[in-house]
């Protein structure tokens with residue numbers, strides 16, 4: 120908690136990044152980047168291929184061992200990460216994958232509850248290779264949620280799924296978010312996915328956050344909706360993409 124000079128108490132943000140630089144050798148990828156995420160806020164990050172989205176996510180997750188960098192990063196104690204591939208251990212059953220490294224007296228009960236939440240009740244003894252790609256991503260979400268993160272980092276979590284499965288996963292992620300309320304940073308190439316899921320969309324360009332767009336939509340969010348189309352057009356313009364070029368995202 121922080122206190123304003125006037126005595127008003129406000130929540131500290133979930134994420135605060137100041138002047139972040141990250142370079143691979145001579146190649147500076149992030150350049151004076153500033154970013155704040157509020158507690159319980161769902162933010163999507165768009166940017167052209169190679170713009171540094173994964174580099175930023177890895178910096179937040181504390182996984183950027185091979186990068187030179189400076190800047191200030193403040194994240195909460197409990198951070199979970201979901202990647203494009205589920206990264207399940209093939210020799211561990213589903214429940215053991217969910218509980219990996221989790222030390223809690225009621226871990227098993229929590230693991231089973233998390234599996235039920237992602238629609239995999241009864242599958243706890245299955246092996247990862249017995250599950251479809253979409254089901255494996257459900258397990259990855261359960262593994263993240265069972266840790267009750269204050270910040271969920273997701274790097275193209277649905278990028279490898281077919282369109283229908285992806286839409287189902289959107290509904291699931293939004294529902295899990297509504298119930299657990301972590302702050303979320305979702306990296307995606309897909310403008311429609313960003314609008315469908317996030318409350319704010321950021322665009323990473325030339326090493327910093329070059330544009331931002333609030334998604335002030337209520338209820339169901341579909342590409343047929345007029346306000347959805349308005350936000351989409353703005354984001355595509357900020358990305359420098361013509362609306363007709365974007366059939367496959369950025």
Ligand SMILES: Nc1ncnc2c1ncn2[C@@H]1O[C@H](COP(=O)(O)OP(=O)(O)OP(=O)(O)O)[C@@H](O)[C@H]1O
Nearest residue numbers: 143148166167168169170171172173174175185308
């Ligand atoms: N380990 C590394 N060594 C050297 N350069 C790297 C390394 N990882 C990333 N880069 C470079 O850093 C830049 C940003 O990469 P990054 O993966 O963060 O981009 P991205 O926006 O996530 O791209 P994409 O959308 O294609 O996944 C790229 O030019 C990439 O080649």
